[in-house]
Amino acid sequence: MLSSHDVDIHTWDDDPDWQESVAVWFHDLDAGWGGFVRFGIHPTAGYGRSMVFAYDNDGQRFRRVRERVPTHQVRFDRLAVGTGWAGVTDGAVAYRWEEPECGASLGFEPFYEPVGFGISADEADLQRSVYAGHLECSGRLKGTLRIGDRSIEIDALGHRDRSWGPRRVASVLTNRMFTGTMGPALSFAAIEIRTDAAVNRHGFVARHGVVTPCEDLVILPSIGLDGYSVDGGTCHLRLAGGEVLRITAETVDGQLTPFDDYLCSEHLSIARCGDLVGMCDNELTNNPRLGTATLPFVDHVAAGDGLSLRPPRWWR
Numbered sequence: 001m002l003s004s005h006d007v008d009i010h011t012w013d014d015d016p017d018w019q020e021s022v023a024v025w026f027h028d029l030d031a032g033w034g035g036f037v038r039f040g041i042h043p044t045a046g047y048g049r050s051m052v053f054a055y056d057n058d059g060q061r062f063r064r065v066r067e068r069v070p071t072h073q074v075r076f077d078r079l080a081v082g083t084g085w086a087g088v089t090d091g092a093v094a095y096r097w098e099e100p101e102c103g104a105s106l107g108f109e110p111f112y113e114p115v116g117f118g119i120s121a122d123e124a125d126l127q128r129s130v131y132a133g134h135l136e137c138s139g140r141l142k143g144t145l146r147i148g149d150r151s152i153e154i155d156a157l158g159h160r161d162r163s164w165g166p167r168r169v170a171s172v173l174t175n176r177m178f179t180g181t182m183g184p185a186l187s188f189a190a191i192e193i194r195t196d197a198a199v200n201r202h203g204f205v206a207r208h209g210v211v212t213p214c215e216d217l218v219i220l221p222s223i224g225l226d227g228y229s230v231d232g233g234t235c236h237l238r239l240a241g242g243e244v245l246r247i248t249a250e251t252v253d254g255q256l257t258p259f260d261d262y263l264c265s266e267h268l269s270i271a272r273c274g275d276l277v278g279m280c281d282n283e284l285t286n287n288p289r290l291g292t293a294t295l296p297f298v299d300h301v302a303a304g305d306g307l308s309l310r311p312p313r314w315w316r
Helices: 124-129
Strands: 018-027 034-042 047-055 060-070 078-081 084-089 092-099 102-110 133-147 150-166 172-181 187-195 199-207 210-223 230-239 244-259 262-273 276-285 306-309
Touching: 018 078, 018 092, 018 102, 018 262, 018 276, 034 078, 034 084, 034 244, 034 262, 047 078, 047 092, 047 102, 047 133, 047 244, 060 133, 060 244, 102 150, 124 187, 133 172, 133 187, 150 172, 150 276, 172 210, 172 244, 172 262, 187 210, 187 230, 199 230, 210 276, 230 262, 230 276, 244 276
Parallel strands: none
Antiparallel strands: 018 034, 018 150, 034 047, 047 060, 060 306, 078 084, 084 092, 092 102, 102 133, 133 150, 172 187, 172 276, 187 199, 199 210, 210 230, 230 244, 244 262, 262 276
């Protein structure tokens, strides 16, 4: 189930904020390995961005962020940035990267057709600034993942997005995003975002290929003292028709995801809804002083490049 946007060329203008990107986040419930990857290009401005984060079941983690990579990318079918690329191979979306301390060759099998958040035409500020083009999809991510000198075959649950258009992230004052899957029986994507113009809430669930929009939602992360490390949280989704789902998340590992001065943090988590168990990314942005403030410290999210050890959570 490929979207036409996975192979089409998107036409950009002379807007320096125009970008084209792919991202995927995943966790193998059995192996305990997972990660978050994003490759993006700014074709008008002439550079790319690469973010790779992965962790294993022993607490070893790898992170490398490159925010200015020279690129002459002109089409998406293989969006290459730095040591990695994402594109369409053998009719499926694939992700590859090869760093000295971490590498992967992964393929994505979707559970449903990619869909958007359902942002309406009257939310022009959100369309202009953040979500001009955006698709979400859950599925299974399979392949080889290497961290340090260990390499395994993973069979992970994952969620991906596909994005194009201007991204004026300075307009985002704060956001919460909660996206993931428990397999074909339940996938979900929810966002609360406060821009300098309005508050917006959007989301949907997918069950065995049937997508149902949310009427309302609330995302409640448990945030550490640094304002970015999240230990877990809860997402409440009220669906069209009145049904309410309560999904909980317990963080396995996370990282800081920068976009110039704008910072968010991703937290790959074990997700639960009733008897269902899966994974999610419990993401937040606090954007202190509109992104002008540097972080004096972080508690648990990975903020430096290279290999490191995940700090223990002694209270669990």
